Amino acid sequence: MKIKTVTFHGAHNYGAVLQAYALQKTLLSLGYENEIIDHRVDKVSMFSKIKMEFKRENIARIYKNLLTLLRYKDKKTMFNKFEKFINEDLVLTKPYDSFEELKTYPPKADVYLAGSDQIWNISNRIRDVFFLKFGESHIKRMSYAASMGIYDLDMEKKMLFGELIKNFDRVSVREAEASEFIKSNYCIESEVHVDPVFLLTKEEWEEIAIEYDTDRKYILCYPLLYSKLLNDSLMKLKQITGYDVIVITTNSREKVYGDIYIRNAGPRDFLGLIKNAEFVLTTSFHGTAFSILFQKRFFSFSVLNSTRITNILGLLGLNNRLIINPDDISIEVVNYTAVNKKLALERQRSLDYLKRIQEK
Structure with a gap:
């Protein structure tokens, strides 16, 4: 059976490309033929990414722009690493430069599959590609762990969203809130499944991980969004442990404390x-997800009251890893025995859904 997938596979974002990789690897392991439709929304070149930093003129901006130029080599290296992963580790269709081209020459398939990540977040812009508005009508249309991100939609967008998903044969979402929203507003039943990164085991992720070259123990910080609470908690943990703090960042000037950026x-x-981290602190959903998969001592911080992190922590019985006060920081080891049992059940439920794709 041939499945063509649409997702945020081309974004230079760790979670986006790794969830795309995980879903495809899982589909292939289940015996399906799978390609990701290579239509990259908002695709920009390396030059464009640098140029975007120079749009505004003020003293603070000029200073930041100078830092950007000085760190051009880092940005170029990261850009190339992402492009290498996307082009070599993902199985893609031919490139589609526009949605119009995709509609005119859609790839042949038995099933079009939308997912995962925030493909259904329509707060700013509605993208027809993620609602599978292309191809012949007889082709089955399904989603897997699609995320909406926001549910406070105006009436116009709410009505449009309903029109867009009514053509799906099966709907799978990532958050329980999305399932409830869809049922209460459109009377459409959906299933809730884990993010694709959880479909692969710790060992499978270890196979593609590149080891960080250090003999020193370290605290890893991945602050997708800045949080003073995270920064204060980070300082406290460093004071307790004495470990180096490594910060993964794409910012030219990072507010978060770190020994190594x-x-x-x-x-x-x-x-x-x-x-290889001793501890992980993150405001990121996928930073949280991989901390769980690698069975780390980790601390998550919910910025902008995002339910994505709280949902997965609640599902796996890890609510105490959500920090609301620096005093909540503890160096105690996390008991992953119960967590792994719950995760195994959720993984199997999700795999069962994907196995049912071939059912009529």
């Missing part, structure tokens, strides 16, 4: 840095 990590480096 890594600005050129690719997807494989990202995995290796989490795998």
Whole structure:
């Protein structure tokens, strides 16, 4: 059976490319033929990414722009690592430069599959590609662990969203809130499944991780969004342990405290840095996810009241890893026995859903 997938596979974002990799690897292991449709939304070149830093003129901005130029080499290295992973570790269709081209020459398939990540976050812009608005009507359309991100939609977007998902044969979402939203507003049943990164085991992720070269123990910080609470907690943990603090960042000037700033990590480096850390502090959903997969002592921080992190922590019985006060920081080892049992059950439920793709 041929499955063509749409997702955020081309974004230079660790979670985006790794969830795309995990879903594809799982589909292939289940015996399906799978390609990711290579239509990259908001694709930009390396030159464009640097040029975007120079749009505004003020003293603070000029200072930041100078830092950007000085760190051009790091940005270029990271850019190349992402492109290498996308082009060599993902199985892609031919490139589609526009959605119009995709609609005119859609790839042949038995199933179109949308997922995962925030492909259904329509707070700013609705992208028809993620609602599978292309191809012949007889082709089955499904989603896997699609995330909406936001549920406070105006009436126009709410009605449009309903029109877009009603053509799906099966709907799978990542958060329980999304399932409840879809049922209460459109009377459409959906299933809730784990993010694709959880479909692979710790050992499978270790196979592609690049080891970080150090003999020193370290605390890893991945602050996708800045949080003073995270910064204060980080300082406290360093004071307790004495370990170096390594910060994964793409910012030219990072507010978060660190002894070492890594600005050129690719997807494989990202995995290796989490795998070998003594502790992980993060505001990121996927930073949290990989901390769990690698069975780390970790602390998560929910910025902007995001439910994505709280959902997965609650599902796996890890609510105490969500920090609301620096005093919550503890160096106690996390008991992963119960967590792994719950994760195994959720992984199997999700695999069972994917196995049912071939059912009529």
